[in-house]
Amino acid sequence: MIWFGNLNKLFVSPPTEHLRLASEAARMQFALERVAESAPGLHGQSLLDALAATGWVDRATAERLLPTFRHFDPDRHFAEYLRRLSFRGRSATEEFRSGIRCIVEEITGTGWLDKIGSDPFIRFSLGMREGVVFALPEVNLAISGHTRDALAVAVEEMPDVLVVVARNFDRAAPDQLRALLDRSGVPGTLVTVNLLLGIRATTLRYQPRPNRVANVLSAGGTLRSADVAQLGDRELAA
Structure with missing residues (x-):
């Protein structure tokens, strides 16, 4: 995997103003999307590390909110993201x-x-x-x-x-x-x-x-x- 030792290189830190204005759920959604666009197959502890590395949520928040995002399909998001890029x-x-x-x-x-x-x-x-x-x-x-x-x-x-x-x-x-x-x-x-x-x-x-x-x-x-x-x-x- 490309994650370990390189997490800080994969994501651009979100603007402070966006962090202040966005709701916790919105920041979690954005973090999930950014991770899915780079490594849709991550799960477990590796997923939590990657979510925290986006800068949109900390690890504790990611762990707390992740069960409420069972509807999020990283594979579907990854596919749609690639199609848009194409x-x-x-x-x-x-x-x-x-x-x-x-x-x-x-x-x-x-x-x-x-x-x-x-x-x-x-x-x-x-x-x-x-x-x-x-x-x-x-x-x-x-x-x-x-x-x-x-x-x-x-x-x-x-x-x-x-x-x-x-x-x-x-x-x-x-x-x-x-x-x-x-x-x-x-x-x-x-x-x-x-x-x-x-x-x-x-x-x-x-x-x-x-x-x-x-x-x-x-x-x-x-x-x-x-x-x-x-x-x-x-x-x-x-």
């Missing part, structure tokens, strides 16, 4: 990439930010397989211009899996990606935010083996709902 374009790239990194870690067991060339990517590993994820909060993303250049540098590393995540993709994107990867031997997969959230939900529910997740991510071309549904097949996931 519409905002490159101004939201850092936040979007951090959210995608969180999902990658949850579904593969690993996930860390790293630069390939001059561009940030998300790396993950599954046994002997290593993958890279390029995430941009773009609508109708095309594999052209700087995006193509960044992916071309990543392909030179010969990863076992190359994944591109965006809100959705331009009609030409599959052919553009195929041309980029031609003869490289690197499988490249285009994954929309909604389908990646579907992979997360299915993986958390059915707990498929990591190699099943890797196979889906390395399917190649544009990922489809039917590909994701395979992760929920208990016979295949066993």
